[in-house]
Amino acid sequence: MRPERPRPQIPPSPRNPWAFLFSLLLFSGLLVGCAPEERPYPPDRPTTPPPGLSVREWGEKIFRDQGCAGCHDLGGTDGAGGTLVGILGRERRLSTGEVVVADEDYLRTSILSPNAQIVAGRPAVMPSYRDKLGPAEIDALVTFLAQLR
Numbered sequence: 001m002r003p004e005r006p007r008p009q010i011p012p013s014p015r016n017p018w019a020f021l022f023s024l025l026l027f028s029g030l031l032v033g034c035a036p037e038e039r040p041y042p043p044d045r046p047t048t049p050p051p052g053l054s055v056r057e058w059g060e061k062i063f064r065d066q067g068c069a070g071c072h073d074l075g076g077t078d079g080a081g082g083t084l085v086g087i088l089g090r091e092r093r094l095s096t097g098e099v100v101v102a103d104e105d106y107l108r109t110s111i112l113s114p115n116a117q118i119v120a121g122r123p124a125v126m127p128s129y130r131d132k133l134g135p136a137e138i139d140a141l142v143t144f145l146a147q148l149r
């Protein structure tokens with residue numbers, strides 16, 4: 001009588017981990033696609049200004065490094081996104097017809113979710129910086145913009 005062959009152990013299917021990873025990716029992709037407001041800030045962003053810079057100066061550096069200046073002129077000229085000189089406390093008419101006062105929350109929202117409040121007569125072309133900047137960098141930008149006179 002032949003010895004009973006050991007039942008072949010089913011090795012864990014190599015596809016499973018990939019399927020798992022794939023669905024994880026898909027899921028996070030869905031999260032990103034569906035709820036931009038809920039997206040976490042990117043990790044590993046600096047939390048303090050580079051040595052020698054004040055928070056406001058750091059904000060100005062970020063403004064230039066991130067290309068904000070390409071659409072927002074600092075000299076008071078009207079770029080694609082309009083000038084941001086003297087923005088704090090100014091009334092903004094939105095595409096919905098609503099009029100809001102540009103406080104620090106408004107500035108913050110403009111950077112994180114540009115399409116949440118679109119300035120009337122302007123194209124909705126501004127990218128969100130939620131994926132690019134950390135909370136301290138956003139704070140620095142807002143500090144800079146709030147003092148832009």
Ligand code: HEC
Pocket residue numbers: 063066067068069070071072080081082083084087092102106107110111114115117118119122123124125126127129141145
């Ligand atoms: C591709 C061009 C573009 C870039 C780059 C850009 N913006 Fe904008 N931005 C716009 C446009 C267009 C608007 C007006 C439409 C809207 O409200 O989204 C706007 C609106 C704003 C507003 C509200 C302005 C108002 O008049 O009430 C703020 C604040 C702002 N941007 C800040 C920034 C900052 C800070 C950066 C860089 C981190 C930046 N933008 C980068 C195009 C741009």
